[in-house]
Amino acid sequence: MKAKLATSALIVATLLAAVPAYAHHSFAAEFDGSKPTRLVGKITRVEWTNPHSYFYVDVSDSKGKVSNWGCEGAGPGALSRRGWKKGDLKIGDSIVVDGYRAKDGSHLIDARRVTLPDGRSVYGGSPGDGGPGDNGTVQGNLPGTGKS
Amino acid sequence: MTQPVLQHICQVIYDSQIGTTIRESDYAFSIIESVHVLAITLLVGSISILDLRMLGLILREIPVTRVSRAVFPITWAGFAVMVTSGLLLFWAEAAKNYLNPAFRVKLLLLLLVGLNPLIFHTSIYRRVAEWELQHRSPWRARAAAIASLTLWSGIIVAGRAIAYF
Amino acid sequence: MLAAQHWFELLSQSPLGLYMQTSRWAFAVVEMVHLLAIAALGGSVLLIDLRLLGVILKGESAKSIGRDLGRILLGSLVVLIFSGIGLLSEESMKCYFSPAFRWKMALLASSIVFYFTLHRRALNRAGTASPGIRQRAIAVVSMLLWLGVGVAGRAIGLI
Secondary structure, three states, X not given: OHHHHHHXXXXXXXXXXXXXXXXXXXXXXHEEEXXXXXXXXXXXXXXXXXXXXXXXXXXXXXXXXXXXXXXXXXXXXXXXXXXXOHHHOXXXXXXXXXXXXXXXXXXXXXXXXXXXXXXXXEEOOOOOOOOOOOOOOOOOXXXXXXXX | OOOOHHHHHHHHHHHOHHHHHHHOXXXXXHHHHHHHHHOHHHHHXXXXXXXXXXXXXXXXXXXXXXXXXXXXXXXHHHHHHHHHHHHHHHHHHHHHHHHOHHHHHHHHHHHHHHHHHHHHHHOHHHHHHHHOOOOOOOHHHHHHHHHHHHHHHHHHHHHHHHHHO | XXXXXXXXXXXXXXXXXXXXXXXXXXXXXXXXXXXHHHHHHHHHHHHHHHHHOOOOOOOOOHHHHHHHHHHHHHHHHHHHHHHHHHHHHHOHHHHHHOHHHHHHHHHHHHHHHHHHHHHHHHHHHOOOOOOOHHHHHHHHHHHHHHHHHHHHHHHHHHO
């Protein structure tokens, strides 16, 4: 029994120690507010999933090199309450995503605002979450208004 | 491209109509997950009371069998809710769960936490009439109680950690 | 008397808040402690109220069950409050604006007040006879209030 206890304690401790920086909670824990990023690209993949949605865009840099970026959004329930539907994003669509880069440097951004092909733009933050664009409402500040 | 059989099965489950519907749902996933989290109180909360009784920390004047008779139906009800909600969550996430180390640890701990009462009930608990009135139960029962509390805590931690991998 | 919003802002900018917001693992650990304490609190509430309902441990003193399990309830409540403050400090403004958070705090306050007043009196008065309608109502209200705290807490992250 003692060995079992020790093993369990070791497992729990290892689990806790191994938890990576994906603290999906406040903006500040995972994403860097000083690294605003605007991605313009073509959608390559959409994951309309719980607990977080993800969509991937191919972005060309100034030299023409294409890299794939991931954009993290809220789950389908929260998105549908903002007026999104699953079919709104189609592979091949050109979208503009304003967000902030992941702190670990990976090609991942937190999608704060997405401008869809039909011109609609949708704000992805929650009131008070402290991320850029947060003004305590569900509409958020428009990028470029100087109020981040 | 060959996958291990188990991984292929998980992928099939993940891609299924039901799995996909839950995973992409507006409300179903959130509700199922909330039920799963809150039913922890039914399952772990109840059995912990029996564990603490055997450790001699609470309800010492009440015989162990009276406490277990009160607790077991609640624990089993909680188990039924956890298994059902857990299976539905797995249905939605199977392919991702296969690769998730926290999920694997959780399953291993669930296996161990199932073996614990098996051993307990076929050994020391058989003679419970001899010790049920004691404030502190015999060391084998106390060891089972500590194992139960530790393993369930580990399962809760591992379950939460799934989101981080 | 500073407005509530100001207190939430202070918490956000406090050393605790800044630590919770920048640490790689602090939020996860504090949240796991919060979850373990929920299991303990829920278990004790369930057994106390099922005794009040006359469903389990009939014939045993409700008062002494309430006293024993009450220690677990209050102990885990203390852990929940401290860990809750830690979690709050990581995202206090988001919580301030969240209707789910406000509901949770209202239900929590109600649960605590109810526990120390009507609930305590019912436990002390409960005999070993079959409980009357008033005693059963108090047990049901107690369970619903605490359940409400849990549901509202889940909703904070989902809305």
